[in-house]
Amino acid sequence: MVKGATSGSLVPAGEDSIVFVVDDDPLTRGSLSSLFRSVGLGVKALASATDLLENPLPSVPSCLVLDVRLPRLSGFDLQTELTRMGVKIPIIFITGHGDIPMSVKAMKAGAVDFLTKPFRDQEMLDAVTGALQRDRERRIEEQSDSDIRARFESLTPREREIMALVTAGLMNKQVGGRIGISEMTVKIHRGHVMRKMGTKSLADLVLIAEKLGIRGQDRRED
Secondary structure, rough: OOOOOOOOOOOOOOOOOEEEOOOOOOHHHHHHHHHHHHHEEEEEOOOOOOHHHOOOOOOEEEEEEOOOOOOOOHHHHHHHHHOOOOOOOOOOEEEEEHHHHHHHHHHOOOOOOEOOOOOOOOHHHHHHHHHHHHHHHHHHHHHHHHHHHHHHHHOOOHHHHHHHHHHOOOOHHHHHHHHHHHHHHHHHHHHHHHHOOOOOOOHHHHHHHHHHHOOOOOOOOO
C-alpha cells in the first residue's frame, strides 16, 4: 500500500523530486510525461488510481497530476483515500468535463489546483512547480518538528518541568519555589534545557514550547 514517507520502486534512482501522472488516456500520460521531462522533472505515469495505491510513495518532494474520471476508483475517490491514509501529496486535478461545483469540491478537499483540458503547457508547469514547492516546504517543516520533538525527548523529567515553567513566564526564583529546589539549581537545569534544545534565548525557547504544546504545564514528572 502507498505510504507517505517511504522510498520504493516508483521512484527512479537519483530523482530529487517527482511528478506522478494518473490518467487512463495513454496520449495524455505520454504528453505530460514529455512536458515534465523537458524541464528536468522526474515523472512516473500510471493508468489507474489502483496502480498508485499499490506502491509506496517516495520520501522526496512530489505532487500528483490526477484525472478526475478514472476506471473503478475515480480521482476524487483516490483523493479521499489518500487523505484517510494521511498521505499529504499535493494534488492537481485535470479533467475534460470540468465545472465549477466539481472544482470547488476538489479544492475544498485539499487539491492545490484544478485544470480543465485542454490546458496550456505553461499553465500546467506553473501548477506543478507550485505544488512541488509546497510539498518541499511541508517536508522541511515536518523534519524541523521531528528534530524539535527529538530534542525535547532528550530532556530529563525535571528539565521538561522547568522548561514548561520558565516559558510560562516564571522567574528562576519562582520556579524554585514552585517545585522545591534552589534558584541556583533552577539556573543549572535551565542552562541544560537551552543547550539541549539548541536555543540561545528565552524567546526562542518559548516558541518551541508553544509548538510542542507544553508551555505552562507544571506537573511533576519525577
